[in-house]
Amino acid sequence: MTLPSHVRAGSTAHSSLTVDISPADAGWCYSGLRVAVLEPGQALTLESGDSELLVLPLAGACTVEVGGQSHQLAGRESVFKQITDYLYVPRSSTFTLTSAAGGRFALPAAVAERDLPVRYFPREQVGVTIRGAGDCSRQVSNYALNNDVLTSRLLVTEVLTPGGNWSSYPAHKHETKSEVERELEEVYYFEIAPSPEGGPGFGLHRTYASSPERPIDVCVEVRDGDVALVPYGYHGPCVAAPGYDMYYLNVMAGPETDLVWLAPDDPAHHWLRASWEGQEPDPRLPMAH
Numbered sequence: 001m002t003l004p005s006h007v008r009a010g011s012t013a014h015s016s017l018t019v020d021i022s023p024a025d026a027g028w029c030y031s032g033l034r035v036a037v038l039e040p041g042q043a044l045t046l047e048s049g050d051s052e053l054l055v056l057p058l059a060g061a062c063t064v065e066v067g068g069q070s071h072q073l074a075g076r077e078s079v080f081k082q083i084t085d086y087l088y089v090p091r092s093s094t095f096t097l098t099s100a101a102g103g104r105f106a107l108p109a110a111v112a113e114r115d116l117p118v119r120y121f122p123r124e125q126v127g128v129t130i131r132g133a134g135d136c137s138r139q140v141s142n143y144a145l146n147n148d149v150l151t152s153r154l155l156v157t158e159v160l161t162p163g164g165n166w167s168s169y170p171a172h173k174h175e176t177k178s179e180v181e182r183e184l185e186e187v188y189y190f191e192i193a194p195s196p197e198g199g200p201g202f203g204l205h206r207t208y209a210s211s212p213e214r215p216i217d218v219c220v221e222v223r224d225g226d227v228a229l230v231p232y233g234y235h236g237p238c239v240a241a242p243g244y245d246m247y248y249l250n251v252m253a254g255p256e257t258d259l260v261w262l263a264p265d266d267p268a269h270h271w272l273r274a275s276w277e278g279q280e281p282d283p284r285l286p287m288a289h
Contacts, residue, residue, distance in 0.1 A: 002027035005207065005218050009225030016044050018104075019189065019227060023051075023111060026229050030153060030253035031185040033227070034107040038062070038099040046107070048093040052116065052154050053109035054143060055087040055095075056249075058191070060103015066095035067118050074123075075103060076288075079247045080160065080193050083126045083141050083288050088119040088151070106189065110154035110253030121149060130286060131167075133279035136272070138167035139286050145252075145261055155184065155252040155261055161203075161240040162284040163193075168236030170269035173210050174252075174262065175232035182262045184254040186235070188228040193245040200224060201244025207235040210266075234266045245287065 003012070003025050012020045019035035026032070032051060035058070036044055055064050057075030064071045064087050076082035089095050091112040097105060127147040129140050139160040144151050161167040174184040192201035205228045207218040216233045228235075240246035252261070265273075 003229065005216070005229050006220045006222070007227040007229065009223060016042070018225060021187065021227065026185070026187070028185045028231055030111045030255070031187050031251050032109040033187045033189055033251050034109070035189065036097060036105045036107065038097060038102050038105070040102040041100060042102070043096055043098040045094065045096045048089050048091050048095065048109070050091050050111050051109040052091050052112040052152050053089050053107050054154070054156055055089060055097065056106040056108060056143060056156070057084045057086070058104040058106050060099050060101060060105070062097050062099040062103060062105060064095055064097055066093055069118070071118070071120050079158065079191055079288065080245055081288055083123050083128065085123045086121050086143060088116070088121070088149070090116050090118065106249055108154065108156045108187070108249065108251035110152070110251070112152035113257055114152045116150060116152065125149065128286065130281045133276035133281055135164060135282070136166050136169055136276065137162070137282035137285055138165060139288065141288065151259065153253040153257055155259065156250065158247065158249045160287045161238060161246040162282050162287065163240050163244045164242040165282060166237040166239050168238045170265040170272050171206065171208070171234040171236035172263040172265050173232070173234045175210065175214070177256060180262055180264050182254060182256055182260050184252040184261070186230040187251040188230065188238070189249040190222045190224065190226045191247040192224040193247070195243055197243070199244070202241050203244070203246045204237070204239040206237055207233050209233050
């Protein structure tokens with residue numbers, strides 16, 4: 001059974017996985033995501049199958065055993081405070097995660113077309129930029145996108161949006177191949193920063209059709225651990241509720257292997273980019289270093 005476009009936290013959970021979404025589960029061909037939560041000292045062995053993936057720490061450090069070698073990931077305390085080092089794992093691999101102190105680890109994946117070696121990437125490999133201005137400011141950290149990380153199809157980035165701000169805005173699409181666009185399925189995985197004043201926090205996510213031929217109309221409240229699946233259409237904004245910073249991990253893949261991300265804006269809202277000229281980015285950014 002194909003999952004809905006908004007996957008509530010825990011609805012695909014089993015054993016040590018809080019998220020387990022394959023391309024078949026999503027009803028498409030390429031993009032997938034698992035999130036593993038390990039207790040202190042716990043080891044978890046998984047298969048990559050026909051997909052390449054990253055081992056991307058969300059909270060905590062781990063050791064990854066793969067291909068007869070051991071790789072240490074220093075990880076991070078929180079997605080809201082640091083960027084992280086990470087590991088590329090090719091298709092047809094068996095790998096084991098072990099975390100001495102416990103932690104949470106994302107495994108963004110894409111069905112691969114070629115075999116590439118296991119590779120460790122330090123945090124310095126991550127391309128970090130501040131996009132937008134004013135209340136459309138956000139931090140974008142690229143792990144496998146425009147940062148010389150070679151994959152078969154997999155594109156991975158994460159976005160930090162301070163509470164009250166809008167990101168993935170203006171809404172954009174990547175549903176067909178052209179000189180200005182690429183066809184990419186996209187997974188959004190959300191985490192919402194806790195607040196000592198209350199909570200739980202939340203945000204909003206929007207996906208809508210670019211043409212009547214492919215109808216889609218989603219506007220949902222997202223909470224910590226939720227997932228949004230974007231097969232096509234314009235998507236954005238993602239809005240962080242005031243008082244609650246928002247994180248999301250984007251996993252993208254499609255039929256092309258050129259590793260190019262091209263996504264035109266909804267023409268109705270493209271004018272907003274010019275309105276940012278002369279505005280300063282939100283002073284709360286960068287959040288993670």
